Amino acid sequence: MKNHSKKYVMVLIIAFITAFLAACGSDSAKDQEADAASGSDEEGLKIAIITSPSGVDDGSFNEDNYNGILSFIENHPTATVKAVREESGDPAASVQAVADIVADYDVIVTPGFQFAGVSTLAVENPDKFFIINDSEPAPVDGQTEFDNIYAMNFAEQESGFFAGMAAALETKTNKVAVVNGIAYPSNVNYQFGFESGVNYANKVYGKDVEIVELSGYAGTDVTGADVGGNYAGSFSDEATGKVIANALIKQGVDIIFPAAGGTGNGVFTAVKEAKDDVKVIGVDVDQYDDGANGSENIVLTSAVKFMAMNIEKSLNSVVDGTFEGGNVVLHADTDSTGFIKEEGRHQLSDDTLNKLNEAYELVKDGTIVPASNFNEHTPEEFPGL
DSSP, X not given: OHXXXXXHHHHHHHHXXXXXXXXXXXXXXXXXXXXXXXXXXXXXXEEEEEEXXXXXXXSSHHHHHHHHHHHHHHHOTTOEEEXXXXXXXXHHHHHHHHHHHGGGOSEEEEESGGGGGGHHHHHHOTTXXXXXXXXXXXXXXXXXXXXXXXXXXXXXXXXXXXXXXXXXXXXXXXXXXXXXXXOOHHHHHHHHHHXXXXXXXXXXXXXXXXXXXXXXXXXXOTTSOEEESOBOSOSSOHXXXXXXXXXXXXXXXXXXXXXXXXXXXXXXXXXXXXXXXXEEEEEESOOTGGGEXXXXXXXXXXXXXXXXXHHHHHHHHHHTTOOXXXXXXXXXXXXXXXXXOSTXXXXXXXXXXXXXXXXXXXXXXXXOOOOOSSSSOBTTBOTTO
């Protein structure tokens, strides 16, 4: 009887251990499923960034998005990134470039208005994460927001506003201008914001500054409306950027705001070669280093969108499981728009800097609302003017 009892006890112990291990295995499987859902597997996120023709080394918009990914990878060394340059800038070709690689990556980052159509791919690939910068996803069967798409837009008109104010307060010829790439909403926002800033300085500080526009370069936005301005028709045409800048300089413009991606590099070249004292205002990122011209620097300040910071935040949300799809517009109240004020990175006078700082607080609290492509305000009439 003793031997039978021992055998019976052993059977119970083995059965208990087996059940315990099975339960542990079940919990482990659940943990693995959670890891997979949050993208935090041991191999690390596989990230792809698809850009316009100017690529991730454009020194501006695309590069700042890329830098946000690189900052994320610094803190997550197992993550990887693949940069793809879409050569045409055509919306259909841009979406196709994403379709060609979507199966191989966990997260797809697409900076640019031309990528709005990736929403169809998001629906077809619900296990993939998409981060869009500069556009809202195109509707799919009436749906405008998607669980696996985080679409961030920035209030470029706010950054453009500070550029316009700075230009109007610092110009010596009382002639300033903006040079743009293509009249996508974000680019028109920069233009309208710039014009709003000039008009604000004219009214509030008694300036008399002209915004110069060249014949033949007016832009047409996505609704077909004529928005004026100086549009090169491309974000990667340095030659045309230089032509426009030289024409503006010939007309007496001494401060130019090139919100034009790679096309803006041509503006930088023209200003560096100018015999007159001409300055540029950088865009999207701090471009002070790009302004070096011998012992001088042509960059007055830079109107910025803090994109890298927000790209990194989005990637962190993927790995920690807090990712939420949605369409957001980021403003000064989240420190996502602004201008460069750090010592040694601008050439603004103390008086101009003080006026810009005062205006920043008014933009931040909503007292000043610069005109943008679709907010129904005009650069000549907007709240706070």
